[in-house]
Amino acid sequence: MLDFPYDTAPAPGEVVTVRPGLLWARLSLPFRLDHVNVYFIEDDTGWVIVDTGIDNKVGRAQWRALFDGPLKDFRFSGLLVTHHHPDHIGLAGWLCSTLEIPLIASRTAFLSAMNFYNSPELLAATAYSRFYASHGMTPEVAALVSTQGQEYMRMLSKPPFTYRRIQDGDVLELGTRRFKVLTGDGHCPEQVMLYLPEDGLLLAADQVIEKISPNVSVMAFEPAGDPLGSFIESLARIQRDVRDDVLVLSGHRLPFYGLHHRCADLIAHHEERCEIIRDAVLNEPKSAADLVPIMFPRELSPHEMSFAFTEVLAHTNYLVARGGYTWVDRGNGTQAIAVT
Numbered sequence: 001m002l003d004f005p006y007d008t009a010p011a012p013g014e015v016v017t018v019r020p021g022l023l024w025a026r027l028s029l030p031f032r033l034d035h036v037n038v039y040f041i042e043d044d045t046g047w048v049i050v051d052t053g054i055d056n057k058v059g060r061a062q063w064r065a066l067f068d069g070p071l072k073d074f075r076f077s078g079l080l081v082t083h084h085h086p087d088h089i090g091l092a093g094w095l096c097s098t099l100e101i102p103l104i105a106s107r108t109a110f111l112s113a114m115n116f117y118n119s120p121e122l123l124a125a126t127a128y129s130r131f132y133a134s135h136g137m138t139p140e141v142a143a144l145v146s147t148q149g150q151e152y153m154r155m156l157s158k159p160p161f162t163y164r165r166i167q168d169g170d171v172l173e174l175g176t177r178r179f180k181v182l183t184g185d186g187h188c189p190e191q192v193m194l195y196l197p198e199d200g201l202l203l204a205a206d207q208v209i210e211k212i213s214p215n216v217s218v219m220a221f222e223p224a225g226d227p228l229g230s231f232i233e234s235l236a237r238i239q240r241d242v243r244d245d246v247l248v249l250s251g252h253r254l255p256f257y258g259l260h261h262r263c264a265d266l267i268a269h270h271e272e273r274c275e276i277i278r279d280a281v282l283n284e285p286k287s288a289a290d291l292v293p294i295m296f297p298r299e300l301s302p303h304e305m306s307f308a309f310t311e312v313l314a315h316t317n318y319l320v321a322r323g324g325y326t327w328v329d330r331g332n333g334t335q336a337i338a339v340t
Helices: 057-068 092-099 107-118 126-134 139-154 227-241 259-280 288-295 302-321
Strands: 016-019 022-028 035-043 046-050 076-080 103-105 171-174 177-184 191-196 201-205 247-250 325-329 335-339
Touching: 022 057, 035 171, 035 247, 076 092, 092 103, 103 107, 126 139, 139 302, 177 227, 227 259, 227 302, 259 288, 259 302, 288 302, 288 335, 302 325, 302 335
Parallel strands: 046 076, 076 103, 201 247
Antiparallel strands: 016 022, 022 035, 035 046, 171 177, 177 191, 191 201, 325 335
C-alpha cells in the first residue's frame, strides 16, 4: 500500500514546502497527463531548479507567475534536468538564459535535447514512417504519427551550449545535502534520480510514479531496442539499492511512501501487459498495429497513437528478446509477432 502525505498538489503559481530547503511546484501540460512537477533545492548560493515543463506560452507564463509570486527575490544557482523529454527539459534554454544559471544534466539528456532542437525533421524522417508501416500501420496513419504524433518532442527552447555533466554514482552537493546520483533506463535513457538516504528522500523523476506507469517505448531510431527490459532492471535495482521508507517525489502526480511496493506493482503491470500479448498471438501472429486496439481499446489522437504503438513494441520486443516468440514476415511488407 502507498501512503500520501499530501492530499492535493500546488496549483499553478503556488509552491509547497516539502522539507526545509526543498520546495514543490506544478506546471500545466496540454495532454491527457496534464501537469509536470518541478522542485527547488536550496544551495549555498541560491536555489537549484529541478525540471522545467514544455516550451509554450502557458509554461513561460506560469514560470513568470512563480518568479513574481512565491519565488520573488529568490536567487537561483542552477537548473538540473532529469531527462530529455520536453516536459522536463523544454524550457531549459529559456530558464538558463533568463536566470543566467548553468544547466546540470546527464550527457544523454543534453545531447538528445540538442539533437531534437537542431534537427526538428528527425522524427518525421521517411525511414521512421517505413518503420511504423512495417509493423502494420497504414501509410496514412504512419505519416500522421511521425509528424503530428511527434510534435511534443519539438516543444523545446534552444538548449544552452554548455552543461555540467552528472552520471550514475556521482555525489551532488547542494547546500548541506549530499545527493547520490542514480540513473534509470526504460522510460528514457540515463534518467537522473537524486537519492538522499539520511533524509529519506528520492527525487524519482518519471522512473517511479504513483498510480500510472511511465511510457516505455521503442523508438524508431532503435527498432530492435528492449526498453521494457531496461525499465524492469532499473526498478529491481531501485528495490535493491534504495530504502523502502523514502518519500518519493516524482515528475508527475503526488509524493508518496511505499517505494518497493510501487516498483513491484509496476513490474507486475507490465507482466500483465505481456500476458495480453501472449493470449492475443497464441493462435495466430499479430502485428504491433493489430495489438494496439487490444492493449489500448479507446480512440487515440496521433500523439497518443505514437505512445501506444511504441509501447506495444516495447512489450513485443521484450517477449522476443527472452525467447518463445519471434518476428515473422507476412509477405506484404509487414511483420508480426508469433509463438516459436
